[in-house]
Amino acid sequence: MFTLKTTNSAAENYVENEFQDVFLIEKSLKLSSLKLEKTEVSEVKLIDFKQLEMDIEEGRETFCPHPEEYARLFEYLRQTKKVIRGFRLGLSSSKRFR
Numbered sequence: 001m002f003t004l005k006t007t008n009s010a011a012e013n014y015v016e017n018e019f020q021d022v023f024l025i026e027k028s029l030k031l032s033s034l035k036l037e038k039t040e041v042s043e044v045k046l047i048d049f050k051q052l053e054m055d056i057e058e059g060r061e062t063f064c065p066h067p068e069e070y071a072r073l074f075e076y077l078r079q080t081k082k083v084i085r086g087f088r089l090g091l092s093s094s095k096r097f098r
Contacts, residue, residue, distance in 0.1 A: 002072060022069050024076070049077065 001022045008016045031044055043062075047055075056063060056070050063070075 004051060004068060019068060020069055021094070022073060 002023050003022070004020045005077055006018050006020065008018070010016045031046065036044060053074060056067075
């Protein structure tokens with residue numbers, strides 16, 4: 001869908017440059033069939049779109065802090081009318097940001 005570049009000064013002499021690639025995949029599958037990289041992903045789950053929006057707005061700590069990515073994803077889903085009753089998203093959480 002899109003890529004965002006971020007730059008953070010993690011320490012006085014250290015700058016962290018990152019790219020966040022955001023993908024939206026429409027596929028029917030069982031979460032149990034996914035093979036996760038245990039050092040990179042702490043959780044994958046299905047969540048209702050409206051519940052995800054509320055959780056992000058409330059600042060729940062279970063999500064990686066990427067407000068711009070969430071805003072662009074939500075806008076895309078609204079514009080393409082992919083947000084329908086019962087629509088659920090598969091989410092993965094990075095251990096790095098926990």
